[in-house]
Amino acid sequence: MAKMYYNDNINEGVLQDKKVAIIGYGSQGHAHAQNLKDSGFDVVVGVRPGKSFDAAKEDGLQVATVKEAAEQADLVMVLLPDERQKKVYEEEIEPVLTEGKSLVFAHGFNVHFGEIKPPANVDVFLVAPKGPGHLVRRTYEAGAGVPALFAVYQDASGQAKDVALAYAKGIGSARAGVLETTFKEETETDLFGEQAVLCGGTTALVKAGYETLVEAGYQPELAYFETLHELKLIVDLMYEGGLSGMRYSISDTAQWGDYVAGDRIIDAGTKDRMKELLAEIQSGEFAKGWIKENAEGRPNFNAITEKEEQHSIEKVGEKLRDMMPFVNASKKQQEKEVVASAKN
Numbered sequence: 001m002a003k004m005y006y007n008d009n010i011n012e013g014v015l016q017d018k019k020v021a022i023i024g025y026g027s028q029g030h031a032h033a034q035n036l037k038d039s040g041f042d043v044v045v046g047v048r049p050g051k052s053f054d055a056a057k058e059d060g061l062q063v064a065t066v067k068e069a070a071e072q073a074d075l076v077m078v079l080l081p082d083e084r085q086k087k088v089y090e091e092e093i094e095p096v097l098t099e100g101k102s103l104v105f106a107h108g109f110n111v112h113f114g115e116i117k118p119p120a121n122v123d124v125f126l127v128a129p130k131g132p133g134h135l136v137r138r139t140y141e142a143g144a145g146v147p148a149l150f151a152v153y154q155d156a157s158g159q160a161k162d163v164a165l166a167y168a169k170g171i172g173s174a175r176a177g178v179l180e181t182t183f184k185e186e187t188e189t190d191l192f193g194e195q196a197v198l199c200g201g202t203t204a205l206v207k208a209g210y211e212t213l214v215e216a217g218y219q220p221e222l223a224y225f226e227t228l229h230e231l232k233l234i235v236d237l238m239y240e241g242g243l244s245g246m247r248y249s250i251s252d253t254a255q256w257g258d259y260v261a262g263d264r265i266i267d268a269g270t271k272d273r274m275k276e277l278l279a280e281i282q283s284g285e286f287a288k289g290w291i292k293e294n295a296e297g298r299p300n301f302n303a304i305t306e307k308e309e310q311h312s313i314e315k316v317g318e319k320l321r322d323m324m325p326f327v328n329a330s331k332k333q334q335e336k337e338v339v340a341s342a343k344n
């Protein structure tokens, strides 16, 4: 069994007198910076001039360039896109990463695959929330939290584990549970989860279900509700009560359908292909391909993104969500505020 850490068995004092630089103000960056600040820690955000810089300032945070932030901080959390971290690290962080500092990540990709090679005289660890950054902030504000993993790669100070746990507590993750792992385990399981189940597997399943209904002549709006919108409601029940909790709420007819049809859709062949994905992740083949795709200017990434955005499920969904103000209420409120401030 994994050893879990919760608020009560973590002493955040080890982080209290340290300055934390959050490098990047995107999905994870804005959440870590704001949660840590609200938890009483001294935070500076390091970003280049532009959208993120302005947003962090607007949110009341201390903001500096990446190099300035890394230079003044004791702990440098790198929350840039994985594919951009190596260059920014080598040019702006490494030169000011002096002895005794902590170099921190939310995903082990660059350290595990050898893209970033930290010096021996700093602590290196990761604190990886098991959820999207926007939910890391939203759940914190609601008094809850997103679980996280932590792993120590290098413990130069002898305090790396305590500081990692204090950081996890500061972002709200120890309200939900923090689990110790290694860079290898975090990196490989995170890549596998997002490819096979959470993102790749789920979007493919939703599209296949939607297309099957629409191609059979059913209304696209109905197909959207059946295969995408309702998925959230079903997953919410699994989140609250596991598979059995969800099955308690659905009809017995649906439960029987679940038992007899599930294995016909996700069968032994699917599991074999999942094993192939995992092997490509473990060997570094996936990472090599992703680094090459970026070095070539992302031709495939961009072409696929454009094609996916044109899928009819996206067009139908946009119209239907506009009629449901309670879906994405916080985004709609933000849009209203932008329009109002533009008028003033």
Ligand SMILES: NC(=O)C1=CN([C@@H]2O[C@H](COP(=O)(O)OP(=O)(O)OC[C@H]3O[C@@H](n4cnc5c(N)ncnc54)[C@H](OP(=O)(O)O)[C@@H]3O)[C@@H](O)[C@H]2O)C=CC1
Pocket (backbone or CB within 6 Å): 024, 025, 026, 027, 028, 029, 047, 048, 049, 050, 051, 052, 053, 066, 078, 079, 080, 081, 082, 084, 088, 106, 107, 128, 129, 130, 131, 132, 133, 134
């Ligand atoms: N997204 C998620 O929820 C999760 C992410 N992670 C990990 O967290 C890390 C951050 O991911 P994520 O939050 O998705 O990243 P984002 O894509 O949201 O990060 C964007 C931020 O990085 C900044 N940025 C990009 N390029 C540069 C650059 N060259 N110099 C300075 N700033 C730059 C952007 O600034 P600008 O506005 O100027 O472009 C923006 O502030 C990754 O390691 C990821 O694997 C882990 C768990 C979940």
Ligand SMILES: CC[C@](O)(C(C)=O)C(=O)O
Pocket (backbone or CB within 6 Å): 129, 130, 131, 132, 133, 190, 193, 194, 198, 199
């Ligand atoms: C599931 C995708 C993720 O791993 C995450 C939100 O945890 C990511 O890299 O964004």
Ligand SMILES: [Mg+2]
Pocket (backbone or CB within 6 Å): 107, 190, 191, 194
């Ligand atoms: Mg990930």
Ligand SMILES: [Mg+2]
Pocket (backbone or CB within 6 Å): 129, 130, 131, 190, 194
């Ligand atoms: Mg993840």
